[in-house]
Amino acid sequence: VQLVESGGGLVQPGGSLRLSCAASGFTFSSYVMTWYRQGPRKERELVAQITGADGSTKYLDSVKGRFTISGDNAKTTVYLQMNNLKPEDTTVYRCNAKQFRDGVLWNDYWGQGTQVTVSS
Numbered sequence: 093v094q095l096v097e098s099g100g101g102l103v104q105p106g107g108s109l110r111l112s113c114a115a116s117g118f119t120f121s122s123y124v125m126t127w128y129r130q131g132p133r134k135e136r137e138l139v140a141q142i143t144g145a146d147g148s149t150k151y152l153d154s155v156k157g158r159f160t161i162s163g164d165n166a167k168t169t170v171y172l173q174m175n176n177l178k179p180e181d182t183t184v185y186r187c188n189a190k191q192f193r194d195g196v197l198w199n200d201y202w203g204q205g206t207q208v209t210v211s212s
Contacts, residue, residue: 093117100206111172113187119167120144
């Protein structure tokens, strides 16, 4: 079981990137899939989240209207489409998968992270 991220890189301000998080060994239909990043004070920020069961989403306020999280029909890959990127979006982005049973965390998987750099 693992998560593998890809799609990071260097982009100019105002540009776009699409991050991918590929799950192997499971499908995320019963998971909550989240993209996290390291915030300016080194805290972990929830950037975007999608619930596999019903497709509901939520976003960090500073990325609303610019980022979109989605999943493929096979529920093995989660995407983060990032538009109108800003220098303050520069950091490492990590994918996470959590599964809960009766409200208790059952499985918790992390990807290795992918670097996003927004600079002119």
